[in-house]
Amino acid sequence: MARDRFDQERSDSQATPVAPVAAANFDFDAYAAWEESLRARCRRFWAADAGVLVYRRMRVAEVFSYGCREMQASLAWQLGALHQSLAYPADVPNFLEPWYGIGTIASAFGIDYLWQPGQAPAVRPAFVSVEEALRYEPQPLAQTPIGAHTLAMIDYFLDQTGGRLPLCLTDTQSPLNVAGHVVDLSRLFLEVYDRPEQVAAFLRRIAELIAEFSRVQARTIGDALVWPGHGYASSRCFAGLGVSDDNALMISGPQYRDLAAPAVEYLGRQFHGWAFHSCGDWSSKIDVIQGIPGLRMVDAAFSAATDPSPNNPELFAAAFAGTGIVLNARIVGGAEVVVDTVKRLWIPGMKLIVVTYCQSPDEQRVVYDRIHEICV
Numbered sequence: 001m002a003r004d005r006f007d008q009e010r011s012d013s014q015a016t017p018v019a020p021v022a023a024a025n026f027d028f029d030a031y032a033a034w035e036e037s038l039r040a041r042c043r044r045f046w047a048a049d050a051g052v053l054v055y056r057r058m059r060v061a062e063v064f065s066y067g068c069r070e071m072q073a074s075l076a077w078q079l080g081a082l083h084q085s086l087a088y089p090a091d092v093p094n095f096l097e098p099w100y101g102i103g104t105i106a107s108a109f110g111i112d113y114l115w116q117p118g119q120a121p122a123v124r125p126a127f128v129s130v131e132e133a134l135r136y137e138p139q140p141l142a143q144t145p146i147g148a149h150t151l152a153m154i155d156y157f158l159d160q161t162g163g164r165l166p167l168c169l170t171d172t173q174s175p176l177n178v179a180g181h182v183v184d185l186s187r188l189f190l191e192v193y194d195r196p197e198q199v200a201a202f203l204r205r206i207a208e209l210i211a212e213f214s215r216v217q218a219r220t221i222g223d224a225l226v227w228p229g230h231g232y233a234s235s236r237c238f239a240g241l242g243v244s245d246d247n248a249l250m251i252s253g254p255q256y257r258d259l260a261a262p263a264v265e266y267l268g269r270q271f272h273g274w275a276f277h278s279c280g281d282w283s284s285k286i287d288v289i290q291g292i293p294g295l296r297m298v299d300a301a302f303s304a305a306t307d308p309s310p311n312n313p314e315l316f317a318a319a320f321a322g323t324g325i326v327l328n329a330r331i332v333g334g335a336e337v338v339v340d341t342v343k344r345l346w347i348p349g350m351k352l353i354v355v356t357y358c359q360s361p362d363e364q365r366v367v368y369d370r371i372h373e374i375c376v
Helices: 028-047 071-085 105-109 130-135 145-161 175-182 185-194 196-224 246-250 253-270 283-290 313-320 335-345 361-374
Strands: 051-056 241-244 274-277 295-301 326-331 351-356
Touching: 028 051, 051 361, 071 145, 105 145, 105 175, 105 196, 130 185, 130 196, 145 196, 175 185, 175 196, 175 246, 175 253, 185 196, 196 253, 241 253, 246 283, 253 274, 253 283, 274 326, 283 295, 283 313, 313 326, 313 335, 326 335, 335 351, 335 361, 351 361
Parallel strands: 051 351, 241 274, 274 295, 295 326, 326 351
Antiparallel strands: none
16 A cells, blocks of 8 residues: 655645746647547536546645735746646646635725735734624725735736636635634634624625625636636536635534525525535535535545545545535545545445546556546
């Protein structure tokens, strides 16, 4: 068995070293043809009740840290990733994303970024209670410095690429995650117990802000838009708004169902469904997440090299087989780790996307062929 452990010395366990490529030097025809050649495959998978796809994710560490601040550098790194991805056998193409930190929606509450050298941006909550935040009149996101910069990045990416490459929305955090960017987190979780009605109302307000800004981005991106977006295997043929919801682990299942789920369900109604992500082992929330209408996809880590608290493959296979819900399974590791994990994940009725991070095209070819042999 190949060694499978989380490497704490790496700044990004899922990243691939990439050489930046300027737009003037990028082969748009080659990548557009590659994406087009995979589109029918993605469309058939999305319409089917079960099946498997392989996605070799090209995540660039710089783009998800200090590099997100400069749109020119971010695009060059991402174009380098797309160029490099052409050498790796896969069923789902990589895409561009105008990511600019996780505090986007918090900016509607007058919060701006804190930039530390060499780091991704951070935000400091501005309110000490949910009641205080509810009294604040949020600004339209497009009029905030962060929102305006995000839209400027989208415009720049579209201009430089001619709108020919797939592009997603900026990283969409869940209403519960955003609430922790706006209100002091310790106080927020106390108010989950003390003032649940106010918390639910606050999460609904945040969901409405997310929906409004997502619609603005979607109109701008147009036909190049891929779903669910950040962190998921995505395609123009897929549907549903992806949300990152790491704070889901911080409250109980009944609390999530009663307070957070209505806001997420609202987002699903606005965008033809929704997709769920949480870092770590979120298996205790499976039943609650599955019970929220409109769920199209879930994302989870399944090797220790991906996440220090990976999920149990057999448990997720049993839970999602036969549901029609896509399991986006991230597996950092060599061929042996990936193949062994897929064997544990696959049972008839699964709708599975295996996300790989193989270091060489040759290793990816071995893994790609083995996955399609196993998942029949």
